[in-house]
Amino acid sequence: MSRHSLxxxxxxxxxxxxxxxxxPKKFTPPRxxxxxxxLQGVWNDATSTPLQRxxxxxxxxxxxxxxxxxxxxxxxxxxxxxxxxGGNEVDVNRAYNEHWMDARRLxxxxxxxxxxxxxxxxxxxxxxxxxxxxRQRARAARADANARFNAGLPESFRDMSLPVRCIIRTDSPxxxxxxxxNNFQIVQSPGYxxxxxxxxxxxxxxxxxxxxxxxxxxxxxxGDSRGRWDGPTLVVETTNFRTDEGVIFQGANPDTFKITxxxxxxxxxxxxxxxxxxxxxxxxxxxxxxIPWNKVDPAEQMYEYACHEDNxxxxxxxxxxxxxxxxxxxxxxxxxxxxxxx
Amino acid sequence: xxxxxxxxxxxxxxxxxxxxxxLLSIPLAGQTRPGPSPFPAAYRxxxxxxxxxxxxxxxxxxxxxxWDLQDHEAQPGAHPEVMGAYGSGPxxxxxxEGGEIPYKPEALAKKKQxxxxxxxxxxSNDKRWHDVGDPELKCYMPGVPRATYMPFPFQIVQxxxxxxxxxxxFTSATRIVRMSGQQEAPNDSWMGWSRGRWEGDTLVVxxxxxxxxxxxxxxxxxxxxxxxxxxxxTPVSPFHxxxxxTIEDPNVFTHxxxxxxxxxxxxxxxxxxxxxxxxxxxxxxxxxxFRKQAAR
Numbered sequence: 001m002s003r004h005s006l007x008x009x010x011x012x013x014x015x016x017x018x019x020x021x022x023x024p025k026k027f028t029p030p031r032x033x034x035x036x037x038x039l040q041g042v043w044n045d046a047t048s049t050p051l052q053r054x055x056x057x058x059x060x061x062x063x064x065x066x067x068x069x070x071x072x073x074x075x076x077x078x079x080x081x082x083x084x085x086g087g088n089e090v091d092v093n094r095a096y097n098e099h100w101m102d103a104r105r106l107x108x109x110x111x112x113x114x115x116x117x118x119x120x121x122x123x124x125x126x127x128x129x130x131x132x133x134x135r136q137r138a139r140a141a142r143a144d145a146n147a148r149f150n151a152g153l154p155e156s157f158r159d160m161s162l163p164v165r166c167i168i169r170t171d172s173p174x175x176x177x178x179x180x181x182n183n184f185q186i187v188q189s190p191g192y193x194x195x196x197x198x199x200x201x202x203x204x205x206x207x208x209x210x211x212x213x214x215x216x217x218x219x220x221x222x223g224d225s226r227g228r229w230d231g232p233t234l235v236v237e238t239t240n241f242r243t244d245e246g247v248i249f250q251g252a253n254p255d256t257f258k259i260t261x262x263x264x265x266x267x268x269x270x271x272x273x274x275x276x277x278x279x280x281x282x283x284x285x286x287x288x289x290x291i292p293w294n295k296v297d298p299a300e301q302m303y304e305y306a307c308h309e310d311n312x313x314x315x316x317x318x319x320x321x322x323x324x325x326x327x328x329x330x331x332x333x334x335x336x337x338x339x340x341x342x
Numbered sequence: 343x344x345x346x347x348x349x350x351x352x353x354x355x356x357x358x359x360x361x362x363x364x365l366l367s368i369p370l371a372g373q374t375r376p377g378p379s380p381f382p383a384a385y386r387x388x389x390x391x392x393x394x395x396x397x398x399x400x401x402x403x404x405x406x407x408x409w410d411l412q413d414h415e416a417q418p419g420a421h422p423e424v425m426g427a428y429g430s431g432p433x434x435x436x437x438x439e440g441g442e443i444p445y446k447p448e449a450l451a452k453k454k455q456x457x458x459x460x461x462x463x464x465x466s467n468d469k470r471w472h473d474v475g476d477p478e479l480k481c482y483m484p485g486v487p488r489a490t491y492m493p494f495p496f497q498i499v500q501x502x503x504x505x506x507x508x509x510x511x512f513t514s515a516t517r518i519v520r521m522s523g524q525q526e527a528p529n530d531s532w533m534g535w536s537r538g539r540w541e542g543d544t545l546v547v548x549x550x551x552x553x554x555x556x557x558x559x560x561x562x563x564x565x566x567x568x569x570x571x572x573x574x575x576t577p578v579s580p581f582h583x584x585x586x587x588t589i590e591d592p593n594v595f596t597h598x599x600x601x602x603x604x605x606x607x608x609x610x611x612x613x614x615x616x617x618x619x620x621x622x623x624x625x626x627x628x629x630x631x632f633r634k635q636a637a638r
Binding site: 032040157168187214220302310312315 | 466481499506509513515529622630
């Protein structure tokens with residue numbers, strides 16, 4: 001772990017050095033009245049930079065200004081629904097959906113990286129280790145459920161993913177950018193840092209007093225987090241994730257999965273959010289991603305995201321499926337191998 | 343007790359029914375009356391660096407108001423034939439000042455209807471999605487003040503910033519109390535729009551913009567979209583906050599009314615709020631009728 005942290009720090013140092021103008025080198029983070037680094041505010045992590053480096057960019061980890069323009073334009077073309085190349089009906093539907101989306105998701109990170117993953121150096125999730133037959137069966141079952149859902153033929157609510165069922169969305173670490181509501185509010189009090197993600201209103205209250213983790217048999221959807229300060233950096237370690245099917249990030253194994261997040265305020269309006277996931281039962285080695293968080297204009301506050309309370313979609317999906325069944329529609333045979341969840 | 347009194351009044355004829363709210367507002371012998379405070383009068387709470395009282399901690403109410411804000415006897419659950427004593431509710435004394443909620447006469451019918459339909463759900467139509475059923479049954483965010491007296495702890499996170507965060511264990515509901523904001527509620531939400539200020543040692547929170555669908559309790563007590571709640575959190579010992587809420591809604595009540603009860607500091611070593619994400623506990627109830635039926 002310590003060796004890993006060292007190599008990681010070097011990567012981060014290299015990146016910060018590469019950022020130049022965007023991240024002042026001698027930034028001294030403000031402190032709370034009780035002396036902790038002050039991370040408070042509403043932050044947004046939207047970006048179009050993909051988690052994994054796309055094959056098209058080869059081995060290039062940081063782009064030149066010119067390359068970045070093209071990279072960003074290509075990503076934005078794929079991500080936006082405001083393309084106006086689909087004909088009247090399609091374009092109007094897209095425009096309706098675009099209304100809900102975060103425009104910030106169309107821009108790459110200001111340091112012009114080609115992947116959010118910074119370790120390993122190829123910007124890709126490391127190879128998987130062979131998984132047990134039991135986990136293979138669970139993954140295959142999940143893939144079948146996804147296929148039914150994607151075909152518009154979910155048999156019951158159980159065929160839907162946890163975000164669709166409003167159980168977890170972006171509130172479960174690691175925090176990854178998504179199409180909308182990429183906001184996080186941090187509130188600090190003596191002995192705690194509390195992170196409230198917009199989706200779904202679950203505040204993660206992280207104790208900093210060195211207490212032990214919950215016992216292994218007490219597991220949660222968001223896991224169990226413990227924090228400490230490492231200089232200006234908040235380090236949060238999370239374990240004790242629930243074992244329910246489809247819960248764990250990328251289909252990892254709950255008993256061995258651990259995530260370490262590092263929050264560093266690098267400018268008045270920027271936090272570097274870096275996470276390392278390790279699970280020897282899933283990946284051949286740990287891997288790390290770095291995602292910039294940008295401070296949200298105080299006038300643009302975070303709103304309540306009530307998901308389950310008006311989850312009309314879940315009923316629409318199911319009643320639509322019953323109608324499709326009556327019309328004789330069936331689920332296409334799944335050909336792709338069962339991948340991980342989320 | 344309430345039922346009996348209502349029945350007697352019913353015998354007096356319909357003319358007397360107009361007197362009902364007035365009769366209900368008269369405190370009867372044995373009802374809650376403000377007495378001398380059981381807490382030391384000279385208590386001064388510890389301060390944070392900014393000089394304000396420190397309300398940080400994990401707190402919990404130990405009243406049974408979630409079953410009924412007003413006096414209630416112990417009651418069986420809806421399905422004692424399967425739930426036995428598991429589904430039953432405890433007895434409790436009213437936490438309403440004066441004992442009774444001052445409903446407008448025409449507003450009481452809706453409360454009665456709410457009780458009758460509190461365990462019904464019907465999500466087959468978006469527009470009638472919230473027409474029946476206690477929102478708690480469906481694991482919807484409870485709103486304010488109900489969140490405070492749900493039988494679950496909550497944590498106050500108070501630092502130096504312009505926001506105090508209150509995290510509730512029930513369905514992981516969270517609210518931000520804006521300490522410097524003058525802005526009106528930008529839209530309606532389940533936990534409302536909270537603006538805080540200090541009055542001496544008391545944190546006063548003004549709550550508007552609450553969705554009209556929340557209820558106050560399982561007894562069907564309700565409000566309209568015009569609900570305005572003013573909460574007061576006052577530290578009265580190292581281990582207690584006195585909680586008071588004034589509830590105003592001219593569409594439903596004849597005048598503002600008040601509830602109050604102490605909040606207790608949870609003292610267990612290393613205690614933390616745990617997850618109570620109850621949405622998965624409601625899916626069969628809400629959505630199972632839309633599942634694929636087995637082939638016949």
